[in-house]
Amino acid sequence: xxxxxxxxxxxxxxxxxxxxxxxxxxxxxxxxxxxxxxxxxxxxxxxxxxxxxxxxxxxxxxxxxxxxxxxxxxxxxxxxxxxxxxxxxxxxxxxxxxxxxxxxxxxxxxxxxxxxxxxxxxxxxxxxxxxxxxxxxxxxxxxxxxxxxxxxxxxxxxxxxxxxxxxxxxxxxxxxxxx
Ligand code: SF4
Ligand code: SF4
Ligand code: SF4
Numbered sequence: 259x260x261x262x263x264x265x266x267x268x269x270x271x272x273x274x275x276x277x278x279x280x281x282x283x284x285x286x287x288x289x290x291x292x293x294x295x296x297x298x299x300x301x302x303x304x305x306x307x308x309x310x311x312x313x314x315x316x317x318x319x320x321x322x323x324x325x326x327x328x329x330x331x332x333x334x335x336x337x338x339x340x341x342x343x344x345x346x347x348x349x350x351x352x353x354x355x356x357x358x359x360x361x362x363x364x365x366x367x368x369x370x371x372x373x374x375x376x377x378x379x380x381x382x383x384x385x386x387x388x389x390x391x392x393x394x395x396x397x398x399x400x401x402x403x404x405x406x407x408x409x410x411x412x413x414x415x416x417x418x419x420x421x422x423x424x425x426x427x428x429x430x431x432x433x434x435x436x437x
Contacts, residue, residue: 262339263432270398277390284389315375316363317431324355346371
């Protein structure tokens with residue numbers, strides 16, 4: 259079974275926000291809201307401190323609390339790929355999923371439903387890369403099936419050190435950051 263992940267090379271990210279702008283345009287994200295964003299964080303310990311620049315979004319968690327708490331089934335896991343999606347027509351805007359997400363990845367769209375990164379599901383269905391991946395000028399974003407050992411994401415995870423965000427939350431995030 260396919261498992262879609264993103265592998266992001268923090269050593270190549272320059273924080274240019276092109277991924278944010280591409281997502282806004284591709285997904286018609288309403289003004290003032292974001293499906294992805296840039297975080298800058300100092301990591302490591304002196305004297306090997308490093309500024310990590312990260313392009314963040316929904317982690318498409320393998321154990322997603324946002325899905326488990328949803329009272330209507332609007333939040334769900336789409337197969338193949340394990341992508342976490344929301345069906346707007348089923349969402350009642352109760353915000354249970356916003357409270358359950360440890361990554362603050364969701365917002366309520368002005369039309370009344372929970373919204374967030376979809377891994378650009380319509381583009382994936384056409385065999386295209388997600389918009390943020392396609393536009394990144396330093397090619398630091400990689401999207402693919404981690405169950406395929408020949409896929410670039412699998413190769414990168416094998417050959418480089420990486421981390422996920424808030425592993426202690428037990429959500430098993432599917433966005434991996436190369437360090
Ligand atoms: Fe759900 Fe948040 Fe995980 Fe995305 S990052 S799958 S919204 S818990
Ligand atoms: Fe489900 Fe919508 Fe409530 Fe989120 S806001 S838990 S998607 S009904
Ligand atoms: Fe936005 Fe698509 Fe990138 Fe998700 S995968 S952050 S929806 S452009």
